Amino acid sequence: MNISINLNGKIIKDDIQPGLTLLEFVRSHGMKSVKHGCDTSNCGACTVLLDGMPILSCSYPAARADGHEVTTLEGVQDEALSIGRFIARQGAEQCGFCNPGYILNTIALLRENPHPTDDEIREYLVGNLCRCSGYDGQLRGIREYLNSLEK
Amino acid sequence: MLRINEYVKADSPDEAADLLKKKNTVIIGGMHWVKMQEKDIPVAVDISALGLDKITETDSEFVIGSAVTLRQIETHIVLNDFARNAIADAVKGIVGVQFRNTATVGGSIVCRSGFSDVITTFLALDATLHFYCEGDIRLCDFLGRERFNDLLMSVSIPKRAEKITYKSVRLNATDFSVLNVAVALCADKLRIVVGARPMIAKLIEVSIEDALMAKENSQIEEYVNSIAAEYDYESNMRGSKEYREHLARVLITRALEEIL
Numbered sequence: 001m002n003i004s005i006n007l008n009g010k011i012i013k014d015d016i017q018p019g020l021t022l023l024e025f026v027r028s029h030g031m032k033s034v035k036h037g038c039d040t041s042n043c044g045a046c047t048v049l050l051d052g053m054p055i056l057s058c059s060y061p062a063a064r065a066d067g068h069e070v071t072t073l074e075g076v077q078d079e080a081l082s083i084g085r086f087i088a089r090q091g092a093e094q095c096g097f098c099n100p101g102y103i104l105n106t107i108a109l110l111r112e113n114p115h116p117t118d119d120e121i122r123e124y125l126v127g128n129l130c131r132c133s134g135y136d137g138q139l140r141g142i143r144e145y146l147n148s149l150e151k
Numbered sequence: 152m153l154r155i156n157e158y159v160k161a162d163s164p165d166e167a168a169d170l171l172k173k174k175n176t177v178i179i180g181g182m183h184w185v186k187m188q189e190k191d192i193p194v195a196v197d198i199s200a201l202g203l204d205k206i207t208e209t210d211s212e213f214v215i216g217s218a219v220t221l222r223q224i225e226t227h228i229v230l231n232d233f234a235r236n237a238i239a240d241a242v243k244g245i246v247g248v249q250f251r252n253t254a255t256v257g258g259s260i261v262c263r264s265g266f267s268d269v270i271t272t273f274l275a276l277d278a279t280l281h282f283y284c285e286g287d288i289r290l291c292d293f294l295g296r297e298r299f300n301d302l303l304m305s306v307s308i309p310k311r312a313e314k315i316t317y318k319s320v321r322l323n324a325t326d327f328s329v330l331n332v333a334v335a336l337c338a339d340k341l342r343i344v345v346g347a348r349p350m351i352a353k354l355i356e357v358s359i360e361d362a363l364m365a366k367e368n369s370q371i372e373e374y375v376n377s378i379a380a381e382y383d384y385e386s387n388m389r390g391s392k393e394y395r396e397h398l399a400r401v402l403i404t405r406a407l408e409e410i411l
Contacts, residue, residue, distance in 0.1 A: 001158060018195065019155035021186075041183040042325070047249050054249045059183045063158045064197055105249065126324050127247010 003066035007031070008075030016062050022048065022055075025062035026072055033073035033100035037129075044128035047101035048072050054108040056127075073100040079107055086145040092137025098130045106142055118143065153186050160197040164302055168283045170196050171300045178302065180218070180258025183250065203257070203304060206230060211310055217257025217303040221245055221269070224256060233310060234276065237317040237333065241272040246325050257303045263294060263351055266327040270294070271346035272317050273306065274354050275333035281305045291354055311337045316409045318402040319347075322389060329390040330398040334406040341410065345399050348384045355381055366411050375404045 004013045005025070012029055023046045026034050037045030039058050046058040049071040073080050080103045084093070093099050102125065109116060109124040116124070121142055122135075130138065161167035170176050176194040177185060185192075203216035206227055213230055221242045224230060231239045245251055245268060259269040260280065270290070278290045283302040290306075312335040319331035328347040335342045339359050346352030355378065365374035384395040 018158035053252050055252050056249045059186050
């Protein structure tokens with residue numbers, strides 16, 4: 001079936017298999033930041049923004065994204081880099097596998113709520129699993145990033 | 152692994168309902184549970200273009216489209232003002248924001264999963280389901296009916312509950328509930344629902360007078376024990392039958408402390 005998706009600002013037309021997931025679609029078009037993690041809608045490594053809203057691309061049919069905007073980390077590189085630096089400074093990126101999903105979901109959080117409390121950050125990012133850290137490093141990194149914006 | 156042979160984005164409820172008459176046709180909601188199955192789906196019906204993603208309010212009820220997401224009911228201010236935040240409390244522990252942005256109310260109900268937090272809460276609120284062919288079915292009746300293949304259009308929640316609260320215990324933040332409880336006060340009745348036992352939620356209605364009398368006479372513990380004993384419990388990997396029965400007593404007590 002034929003679909004057309006605005007992927008990071010570029011219209012991609014493709015003929016896909018009906019059961020293709022959005023994760024497989026974006027990776028096949030070079031967006032390798034989107035990770036194939038648990039494949040059971042649990043880990044958040046496959047997070048993308050669909051019309052600005054964070055979703056799990058491993059469980060989202062590419063066919064449903066037809067006519068919509070999909071953003072991966074590659075599409076918000078400057079923003080991602082500035083947040084990522086603060087997370088790295090806290091030693092919280094380690095293996096790095098969860099980072100793209102983590103940062104993309106952080107971007108979604110800050111667009112929805114520019115001044116989150118620590119509890120609001122925890123609640124929003126609870127669906128992003130990290131097997132290296134204890135999550136406090138990421139929280140400190142995001143807090144430092146937010147503090148830097150206020151200076 | 153899930154294999155879909157044909158993917159149809161329905162243009163109208165008529166088209167979706169027609170497709171559902173064919174054997175093994177499946178409606179794709181959030182797709183989280185469908186995807187976990189090892190099977191071939193001849194026809195997957197996508198209902199995302201049917202406009203069923205709205206929450207509307209009338210003088211007497213809230214009408215929630217079946218494609219409304221769990222995140223929508225979590226963040227809907229007016230709905231949660233009415234429900235004293237019980238709906239947000241019920242869904243905010245379901246995986247993460249990304250999951251709740253696509254998991255739908257319809258999918259959460261028609262699957263009739265024992266662990267469902269949505270069913271427990273909506274049952275306490277006396278929700279009615281509106282099916283395209285079968286018409287209106289109260290949720291309490293739907294749960295006892297045999298499975299049928301129909302398009303759920305919307306769910307209505309009457310503005311009858313004066314108070315409602317939701318309680319649950321999870322082993323960790325994003326896991327299924329080990330047990331969940333919702334209690335609503337509607338007129339002179341308490342609607343007490345216990346779910347994830349691990350069987351599907353069950354409703355018991357009791358008189359508010361009896362509950363108040365038990366409270367006045369400092370007999371709440373005995374009163375709650377008698378209510379908790381009316382539900383059946385089983386064991387699974389998340390908890391034993393005995394632990395669940397204990398949790399039911401604790402959570403019903405906490406819920407009644409809020410309501411009474």
